[in-house]
Amino acid sequence: MSEVAAGVHFVEGPASNWVVLIGVDDVALIDSGYPKDLPLVVESIQRAGGRVDDLTTIAVTHGHSDHIGSAAALVDRTGARVLGSTDELPNIRRTELHQIGVGDILPVLWKPLIARWTVHAVRAGGLGDVGVASAAGLPASEAGPDALRLAGHRVLPVLVPGHTPGHTAYLLPDARALVTGDAVISGHPTTRELGPQLLAPMWHSDPALAERSLAALAELSADTVLPGHGPLLRITPPVLVESALRRDGD
Ligand SMILES: [Zn+2]
Structure with missing residues (x-):
């Protein structure tokens, strides 16, 4: 776990990451693991x-079970609200499912890293019902960073669709940090590659849209990137996006 700025803590979990935001008298999360x-x-x-009972908000990048997995239990315990983009709400509520399934994995299960990841995903509860029926919509990016405060921190949601229909990144302008979720990652249990990269096409709802959407991230101003998988990167968003796309084209 590393403190990126005052009250902004990046946590590398066993297979996915989350961010803890500490305020004066409340706590927020961005994503929540399996x-x-x-x-x-x-x-x-x-x-x-922080104190768990002070948790007021869980903002999620997208509805995959390795990002919203603990949200329902935390809501039960604390009454926290869960926020996601309007386009992602059906996936978070599980009225629709945009996630890779057993049928997608079977053809590549012979690959050792994929097999190991699959075992972990199943053991970590990845096949369980993780929907959060009470999830509500975020303010749109146009509303600016003053429209949303999480535990006192200004947060700008930035829509980056493609990995899922309403995947969202979060800019923390005061910390100069960008939480990218799975729009751009720096590593993943299914690959040995490290550094800015896109997940392989099989993991995205719409791979071409996932690439096009990165233009929205490249405009942002930050020095630190907190990805959904892999280690923290000290890099600016324009360099992040350029590096990820260049690698994707190799
Ligand atoms: Zn994902």
């Missing part, structure tokens, strides 16, 4: 200096 990551999420809030 269902079985719940004890780790709770511990990370405490290590960051």
Whole structure:
């Protein structure tokens, strides 16, 4: 776990990452790991200096089970609100499902890293029902960073569709940090590659849209990138996007 700026803590979980935001008297999360990551999420809030019972908001990048997995249990415990983009709400509520399934994995299950990831995903509760029926919509990007405060931190949601229909990145302008979710990552259990990269096409709802959407990130001003998978990057968004697309074209 690393404190990126005052009250902004980046946590590398066993297979996916989340961010803990600490305020004066409340706590917020961006993403929440797999269902079985719940004890780790709770511990990370405490290590960051917060109290789980002060959790007021869980903003999610997208509705995949390795990002919203602990949200329902945390909502039950704390009454926190769960926020996602309007376009992602059906996936978060599980009235629709935009996630890779067993049928997509079978053809590549012979690959050792994929097999290992699949075992972890199943054990971590990845096949369980992780929907959050109460999830509500975020303010649109046009509303600016003053429209949303999470535990006192200004947050700008930036729509980056393609990985899922309403995938959202979050800019923390005061921390000069960008939470990218799965729009751009820096590593993943299914590959040995490290550094700015896109997930392989099989993981995206719409791979071509996932690439086009990155233009929205390239305009943002930040020095630190907090991806949904892989380590923190000290890099600006324009360089991040250029590097990820260049690697994707190799
Ligand atoms: Zn994902």
